[in-house]
Amino acid sequence: MNYTVTSSPTTQSEFLDSLFLKGLDSGKSFAVWRKPKSQKLEFLLDDKATPARVDLSFEELPAGFIVHPFADQEDKKAFFIKSNQYFSFQLDQDFVQEDFPEWVKSPINQSSEAIKSQVKSLIRKKSESTFTREAESDQKPHFIRLVQRGLVAIESGVLxxxxxxxxxxxxxxDDFDLGQTFLEMLEAYPNSFVNFFHIPQIGTWIGASPEVLIETKGDQFYTMALAGTQPASGENPLKSAAWTQKEIEEQALVCRYIVECFKKIRLREYDEHGPKTVMxxxxxxxxxxxxxxxRATGFSQLGSVMLDLLHPTSAVCGMPRKEAHEFLQENEDFDRSFFAGFIGPVNVQEETSIFVNLRTASLRGENAILYAGAGVTEDSDPEKEWEETELKCQIIGKFIQKPSA
Incomplete structure (x- = not known):
């Protein structure tokens, strides 16, 4: 059964903590999210600790939350957190506790400090089992060399x-508060897919992705080409933005990639709008x-077909895709895991919204791993690409990172 309630700003942080406590204390897989430009926060919980593994034909799946890593698994399947319990509430309306189902209401009877303490303890305990020390992937000299190798491959015509x-x-x-942090991210990133998911023994992730991979609602299919990055500055950054040829060409490559996918399945009827500057x-x-x-084009399963064709997109991998993927496998010295993979609700209230997992962090005990990439083309400057990744890491890092001494 689906439940919808409302919440007021003075109690949202505590209520979010109660949802996180419900998920973490269950020992099962769960996800919490809010779609871009929405005020509805959604929560679902699987009744199994280990979620199912599913192929990408999501049209036949029950309601749930899909999680797929950047690299294909041997069986090419994704994790699927089934929606055995689902709950949603409006962030912009009044809090009505009487409307809560009992399974959500139970932890609210505890004091807010007790709930926060339990969440803090559980989030560290549950995520520490996935901790691994990365190699050189967080060092600037290593990344600069990686960009330089990419430029050589581009100059040689391979990429x-x-x-x-x-x-x-x-x-x-030390004072990390998951509920308050998530609330602050919701307020800071209204145009992003703000999300948290936990799969026992697999991973605990939090993020705010700006990039839709595919969406289906009724007979409508949607995807986007998102590329090019610069800091927002000035009183009206959307109007004052000036894009370089490098950034324009980078975004055009992503558009071309989507159109080529349409051509592969002989789809000729589509609407394209843009490019435009977005924040x-x-x-x-x-x-x-x-x-x-x-319906008009006769592609009832276009969502899953395009999901398979698009991932990994040129925005997170490169072009040509096969050669770019091989380059990354040979030269990156870390496992991207779910970074640059895809995540999102599937068949929840008859909608599917799957996002590229960007602007994200993996929580691992006392630490967090932030992830960022940069699009390298023939006009790239390695130093500027490093600066771009620093900006991207701060999107999530500033909410969870311990201040420097």
């Missing part, structure tokens, strides 16, 4: 574009939107 990534390990703040937190990007009427 048009490649998207090397790096990590940044930070210590989680995601403190960063600006170039975005083009693509929409398809699945």
């Amino acid at each position: 048009e574009k490649v998207v090397p990534a790096r990590t940044k390990q930070v210590q989680i703040s 995601a937190g403190s960063l600006l990007h170039l975005r083009s939107d693509f929409r398809v009427d699945m």
Whole structure:
């Protein structure tokens, strides 16, 4: 059964803590999220600690939350957190406790400090089992060399574009408050997919992704081409943004990649709008939107077909995809895990919204691993690409990182 309640600003942090406590204390897999430009926060909980593994034909799946790593697994399947218990509430309306189902209401009877203490303890205990020390991937010299190798591959004609990534390990703040942090991210990033998911023994992640991979609602299919990055500055950053040729070409490559996927399945009827400048937190990007009427074009399973074709997109891998992926496998010295993979609700209230897992952090005991990549083309400057990854790491890092001494 689905439940919908409302919450007021004075109690939202405590209520979020109670949801996180419900999920973490259950020992099962769960997810919490809010879609871009929405005021509805959603929560679902699986009745199994280990979620199912599913293929990408999501149209046949029950309601749930899909989690797929950057690299394909041997069986090419994704984790699927089934929606055995689902709950949603509106962030912009009054709090009505009487409307809560009993399974949500139970932890609210404890004091807010007791709940926060339990969440803090559980989040560290549950995530520490996934801790691994990354190699050189958080060091600037290593990333600079990686970009330089990419430029050599581009100059030789092997690649048009490649998207090397790096990590940044930070210590989680002593006063880290998951509920309050999530609330602050909801307020800071209204145009992003703000999310948290936990799969026991697999991973605990928090993020605010700006990039839709695919969406389906009724007969409508949607995807986007998002690329190019610069800091938002000035009183009206959307109007004052000036894009370089490098950034314009980078975004055009992503658009071309989507169109080529349409051509592979002989889809000719689609609407394309853009590119336009959009804001995601403190960063600006170039975005083009693509929409398809699945009924009119006779592609009832276009969502899963395009999901398989698009991932990993040129925005997180490069072009040509096969050669770029091979380059990253050979030269990146860390496992991207779910970074640059895809996540999102599937068939929840008859909608599917799957996002590229960007602007994200993996929580691992007392530490967090931040992830960021940069699109490298022939005009790239390695130093500027490093600076871009630093900006991207701060999107999530500033909410969870322990201040420097």
